[in-house]
Amino acid sequence: MLDHIVLATPDLAAAVAEFTELTGVAPTPGGQHLGVGTANYLVRLTGGVPGADSAYLEIIGPDPEQPPPTSARPFGIDELTASRLAAWAIHPADLDRHIDTARERGHDPGPARAMSRAAPDGERLHWRLTWADLDAGVALVPFLIDWGTTPPPPTRGLPEIELVGFEATHPRPDEVRPALVALAAELPLRAGNRPALTAVLAGRHGQVVLT
Numbered sequence: 001m002l003d004h005i006v007l008a009t010p011d012l013a014a015a016v017a018e019f020t021e022l023t024g025v026a027p028t029p030g031g032q033h034l035g036v037g038t039a040n041y042l043v044r045l046t047g048g049v050p051g052a053d054s055a056y057l058e059i060i061g062p063d064p065e066q067p068p069p070t071s072a073r074p075f076g077i078d079e080l081t082a083s084r085l086a087a088w089a090i091h092p093a094d095l096d097r098h099i100d101t102a103r104e105r106g107h108d109p110g111p112a113r114a115m116s117r118a119a120p121d122g123e124r125l126h127w128r129l130t131w132a133d134l135d136a137g138v139a140l141v142p143f144l145i146d147w148g149t150t151p152p153p154p155t156r157g158l159p160e161i162e163l164v165g166f167e168a169t170h171p172r173p174d175e176v177r178p179a180l181v182a183l184a185a186e187l188p189l190r191a192g193n194r195p196a197l198t199a200v201l202a203g204r205h206g207q208v209v210l211t
Helices: 012-023 074-080 095-104 177-182
Strands: 002-008 028-033 037-048 053-061 084-092 113-119 122-132 141-146 160-170 190-192 196-203 205-209
Touching: 002 037, 002 074, 002 160, 012 037, 012 053, 037 113, 053 074, 074 084, 084 196, 095 113, 095 141
Parallel strands: 002 053, 037 160, 084 141, 160 190
Antiparallel strands: 002 084, 028 037, 028 113, 037 053, 113 122, 122 141, 160 196, 196 205
């Protein structure tokens, strides 16, 4: 059910250039999130991680073509001084039922809200997602997304890179596992000195670790 992994950055152009240099793969523009003050670039993920072949990496940061938003940008972008993996998303078969089931199991992923953005070709993309805990810190528990009738980004001819591994660390893993179980979300989780997500990519010049 992996949908995408979010690399948040305070400088979108610099992050895209660095990713291209490190991996040999140039992300393609995704579009603008109007009113949110962000834009993104995308790369399709492939590989052995469950769900990777239908997933993608989103590089998201401030959009210099938009005025500053009236509220904070998502993923703690306004407080960042460097890029980091900030969150990840899964796409259940039935979003509303998945939310209800998670709540029955003791975890509330938050309500689903409608969102949209314009693709570079002018097409309007629409989706719904949950928004719990996306405004600060590193979110080890995924948010949920439903693309509805909109073809998701991996079907749009994105450049590709292999996802070799994806895992998380937390000082107290047992505090995170119940929410992952409630969401039926598969994520290797081990003890570490801070909450963090780590993705290993097979770049054209060797493995690249994002965290």
